[in-house]
Amino acid sequence: MAEPHELREKGLRLTPQRELVLSAVRSLGHATPEDVAERVRQTHPGINLSTVYRNLETLENVGLVQHTHLGHGGATYHAAEAKLHAHLTCERCGVLIEVPIEETSLLTQSLLNDYGFHTDLEHLAISGRCEDCFEKP
């Protein structure tokens, strides 16, 4: 009667580290690998950063998490079951705005028609200036 754990259903071994990485991503929303590691360390201080990286990759491969590039270097991870959304990031203050994917359907439709390009707005953020930062130059 043991209900199969969601990780096992994906063919993954169930390790404390892996569970903690997954739940950290879920509770953090958008997080860098470093953020995730920090959160996991609260309950599992010894976790190695490599392990975090490897688990994020593994979890992404089975579709439980996703990463997005918000601008510079690092990727951020979020749970895959979160509602589909595009990301707006302010170049100035870094604030992150989530936008329902429907908001962008006119664009993705025309890119498809005109260029045969299948847009994936989840993977890369849209850059710009938020209202506040736009006003004060």
Add this chain to the structure above:
Amino acid sequence: MAEPHELREKGLRLTPQRELVLSAVRSLGHATPEDVAERVRQTHPGINLSTVYRNLETLENVGLVQHTHLGHGGATYHAAEAKLHAHLTCERCGVLIEVPIEETSLLTQSLLNDYGFHTDLEHLAISGRCEDCFEKP
């Protein structure tokens, strides 16, 4: 009657390295700092990578070049006088498609209306799958 050099007009000193960096960016189109360095080395073999980085930053500050994030780590630089365009990058094969900025005006308009967000599509690419890569999974 010495006509002022464009770099001098921006208040910058005119060094061989700086001129070469600028002309490398102009002739390369979209280039990483490493690409730029390689090109500059053809005429100025001794140039240091730090110098390339510093000049790219300087040139960007005065508005002669711009950088764009195409996806992962590195930024790429292009001349600022190039026509305004958004960038589509294929996640799979990395091909880069340039799209006139008007193509995206419906999106930027609605992001402005709905979120007060001033979109800057030059700074971050739009990710997705090109036609070829979409067909073969």
Add this chain to the structure above:
DNA sequence: ACCTAATTGCGAAAGATTCGCACTTACTCA
């Protein structure tokens, strides 16, 4: 309980970018 392959920890390596500092050089001005 036992075996095997997956997973982890650790330290090193790789790649990209930045920084400090001493030396050089483009430009200013007398």
Add this chain to the structure above:
DNA sequence: TGAGTAAGTGCGAATCTTTCGCAATTAGGT
């Protein structure tokens, strides 16, 4: 035209992020 000076350069080291190899550990099947 010849200093003087501040910007710019080269060099090496430092950072930061991410990846890798390998030996030790451990989860899950039998």
